[in-house]
Amino acid sequence: MRPAHAATNLQQINSIWIVDLTHRLVSRMVSVNKLNWH
Secondary structure (H helix, E strand, C coil): CCCCHHHHHHHHHHHHHHHHHHHHHHHHHHHHHHHHHH
16 A cells, blocks of 8 residues: 555545534534524
8 A cells, every 4th residue: 555545545534524523513503503592
């Protein structure tokens, strides 16, 4: 396995992880906002 290929995979994993974390955070904020509105 080439180091460059490994670095690319790591970058993809980090991107997916960040997107997942952001999505969860946004979902939680939306849920809290809905509770506050009612």
